[in-house]
Amino acid sequence: MPELPEVEFARRQLMRWFKGRHVVRTEADDTRIFRGANRRDFTRIKGRLVNAERRGKYLLLTFEHDRGLLSHLGMTGRYSRSTEKTLPYSRARFFLSDGHIIHYRDPRLFGRMEPVPAQSLPTLPVVASLGVDPWTDPWSAKVLRAALEPTKQAIKVALMDQSRIAGLGNIHAAEALYRARIHPARPPSSLTAREWSTLARAIKTTLTYALKVEQGEEIEYVEEGGENPFLVYGRAKERCGRCGATIESRVQAGRTTHFCPACQV
Numbered sequence: 360m361p362e363l364p365e366v367e368f369a370r371r372q373l374m375r376w377f378k379g380r381h382v383v384r385t386e387a388d389d390t391r392i393f394r395g396a397n398r399r400d401f402t403r404i405k406g407r408l409v410n411a412e413r414r415g416k417y418l419l420l421t422f423e424h425d426r427g428l429l430s431h432l433g434m435t436g437r438y439s440r441s442t443e444k445t446l447p448y449s450r451a452r453f454f455l456s457d458g459h460i461i462h463y464r465d466p467r468l469f470g471r472m473e474p475v476p477a478q479s480l481p482t483l484p485v486v487a488s489l490g491v492d493p494w495t496d497p498w499s500a501k502v503l504r505a506a507l508e509p510t511k512q513a514i515k516v517a518l519m520d521q522s523r524i525a526g527l528g529n530i531h532a533a534e535a536l537y538r539a540r541i542h543p544a545r546p547p548s549s550l551t552a553r554e555w556s557t558l559a560r561a562i563k564t565t566l567t568y569a570l571k572v573e574q575g576e577e578i579e580y581v582e583e584g585g586e587n588p589f590l591v592y593g594r595a596k597e598r599c600g601r602c603g604a605t606i607e608s609r610v611q612a613g614r615t616t617h618f619c620p621a622c623q624v
């Protein structure tokens with residue numbers, strides 16, 4: 360499931376693919392990814408990609424002629440470049456001047472595309488309500504603490520609350536807490552100043568590592584059936600790489616959390 364690093368990777372990929380080319384035409388199938396937005400406005404996107412920004416897990420794409428596109432990859436969305444007109448699960452397509460086609464592919468259709476005037480992208484309610492982005496906004500223990508300390512939710516749940524911290528999901532919240540040796544069920548108000556610092560650093564480290572994995576720099580990471588590149592996520596019943604205890608899983612706010620009961624206190 361794409362979180363901040365995977366969406367950031369998609370953003371960089373799109374910037375590269377669109378660079379020096381322009382959109383000749385676009386087409387989109389009638390699927391629920393448009394969620395009430397006007398699908399015809401998507402087919403009016405033409406010309407250069409002026410900018411691709413990311414806020415949390417959202418992509419904000421700006422094209423010429425004040426055409427904008429809000430894109431969320433949902434659970435299984437991704438962009439692929441091809442010379443083929445059809446690809447499995449392709450839901451929307453950009454035809455480029457160099458003959459390539461950029462497909463938005465989404466098997467389970469939990470993604471979202473909302474074509475809007477480019478200038479209104481930052482003020483869309485789903486974008487305006489996002490909390491601090493640990494990758495693009497100024498980031499420190501102080502910022503993290505201010506965002507999470509007021510809530511009584513468990514720290515893991517609070518980390519995934521997009522209105523507080525934008526971009527972390529189930530995987531990278533668990534990874535960051537493992538790196539910081541903080542138990543996922545702790546109330547944020549119980550964290551010491553030192554723990555806030557450690558957690559702020561751990562979040563950056565987790566995101567940096569995940570982005571490297573996406574770029575294929577760390578290990579060969581195959582989408583399905585590949586090696587698990589994570590320290591704790593998806594490792595229930597395995598041994599903790601740090602202390603040797605058995606990794607546990609528990610459900611928190613409907614999501615399965617993985618943690619080491621011995622070295623995350």
Ligand SMILES: [Zn+2]
Nearest residue numbers: 599602619622
């Ligand atoms: Zn451990």
